[in-house]
Amino acid sequence: MTELVLPGLDDVLAAQEPLRDVALRTPMEESRWLSGVIGAPAFLKCENLQRTGSFKIRGAYTRIHGLGEEERARGVVAASAGNHAQGVALAATSLGIRSTVFMPEGAPIPKENATRAYGADVVFAGHVLEESLDAARAFAADTGAVLVHPFDHPAVVAGQGTVGLEILDQVPDVATVLVPAGGGGLVAGIALAIKARRPDVRVIAVQAAGAAAFPGSLAAGEPRTAHDMRTMADGIAVGLPGEVTFALVRDLVDDVVTVSEGALSAALLALLERAKMVVEPAGAAAVAALMEMQEHDEGPVVAVLSGGNVDPLLLGSVIRHGMAAGGRYRYLRVTIPDRPGGLAALLHTVGESGANVLEVVHHRISPSLEIDQVEVRLQVETRGREHAASLLRRLREDGYVVEG
Incomplete structure (x- = not known):
């Protein structure tokens, strides 16, 4: 049996010189909006701005x-x-x-x-x-x-570990670092670099819930294959951790958390709107975890944006998904009288509430409808969950039967 060779801090330090003229020292951006969400200073390590669009x-x-x-x-x-x-x-x-x-x-x-x-x-x-x-x-x-394995090799992990060295330089008092994780090369390298110099810093791996191999592997004590991988985050959709990365994650990473597809969408949308950052779903995983946690008192916190290579078609779908997850898009089914002016009255009420109607579809034939009724399906844009709830209340107060 071949002895497992793991990289050390010396390997990460040695990787810095060859990378000096190849990889960028990516920006570390303070994020006021994310700080407000979690109640602690928050920073974004922008590997989405790295050459080739990722770490x-x-x-x-x-x-x-x-x-x-x-x-x-x-x-x-x-x-x-x-x-x-x-x-x-x-x-x-x-x-x-x-x-x-x-x-x-x-x-x-x-x-x-x-x-x-x-x-x-x-x-x-x-x-x-x-x-x-x-x-x-x-x-x-x-x-x-x-x-050249995507993650399971000591030299690959050492190269990714240079991100951890930069984090320590850019936010010297960092307390928590959240890192998107698929096969584990990035989080293993970052944990290796950071724990060697600041063992008190918490390092948290973030996986997509539909493609999370590490929780089961860690529970089993060895790499185990996760089947039925389903996630929009193709960059972290890895079904089996490597031997090298598993050992380092097991020994050095403080926690592994998972995030839903809705959380990934919401995080990607928030990064676009608030940070002006184009990030792929996998790259938004750390921010998604923070947004789901809501409160995080172990700051300063650094969220690594691991990549920004997103297909424009997927980006459009994710934006719509994120807006729906955030209550910005609502699909309503409203029963109205089938008479002249019925639809106009409904749309007038929606407009007065401040919502924007994106699509209208009529359905006149349904076992649930009376002969003098019609079902109107609306796609509306709102300012968020509270505004959407206010719209529903207004419609019901006006006598409409509403689902959505």
């Missing part, structure tokens, strides 16, 4: 930079839903190395296009990351290409 360039470059000449000549291969793919492609191209990336079917088109633009050959294989990773391993065995 992944740090680990990918560290791993590939460390290859010998003979290994470089064989080229590299990777598997990724998009962010690691772009990191590997850019890192390999900048070092003059051939790269091939296996992506799951249905990977976001912007991530595919960017990966090709950075110089990689892209091959689609499987429907989830683990299947793409199997294809990448087979390619490595057949061709001799070096597999």
